[in-house]
Amino acid sequence: MENLNKFTFTLTVNESEIDDLNHVNNIHYIKWVQEAAQKHWSILSNPNLDALYVWVVLRHEIDYISSAKLHDNITVNTWIGNSYGVKSERFVEIKKDSKVIAKAKTIWCLLDKKTMKPSRIPLEIIKVLELKND
Template identity: 25%
Template sequence: MTPAPIPTYHYPISISPGDIDHMGHVNNAVYLQWVQEAVVSYWEHGSTLEAREQMLWVALKHEISYRMPVFLNDHVEAQVTATGTHGSRASFTTLFKRGDDLATEVRSSWCCVDVTTRRPRRISPDIANIFLPQ
């Protein structure tokens, strides 16, 4: 059974003291970890067990636009949206929001990989339709 489409996935972010840099805000490198966690959680939440047993995702590229700093006690949420697929590649936009304010925007490209061969695997229409509803 194919899950219902989830166009935008909301993922809560936990900020720990180790995420804070010498300037008193979340270190820029921490956002890469958060993107990884949020996109993988999106995949795990939306996909079938069968799909998760057959496919893995590898990040290819991230473009990060920082709009405002985030601090230790801020409440932050990642909002992940799939924006397209082509062959074995999928693109996502992840917005990190502090309340209603956009703190950071990340556009990323990922490659679908076969779990056994570790080689790129074409994204089938049934998988794409889970994340990119028509």
């Protein structure tokens, strides 16, 4: 049973992501969190929804547990939490060797693409966010 509410991708740490302390700079974890959301939404969404709405970040909370280094293989897991009003929660775990090295919670806000103002999440999108393929 596949759960489309969850999404995973992998990457290998490259030299441009390494800082003066010889590990991945914190900004790249945020980049991976955003990349996870964008990639997952591109699977869940469709051109009709994308023409009407856009998501923006209201808040990122991130816990750095351990570090990643050059050439480490990283797995990024994301899933959708509660969606309510104009907001939707998204969670991300970043793993190295099956060990969580960072975790994040992001609050996203749905905007009407024409007005760029917050839009209550319509039932059509709620259904997409809660989609499970039994």
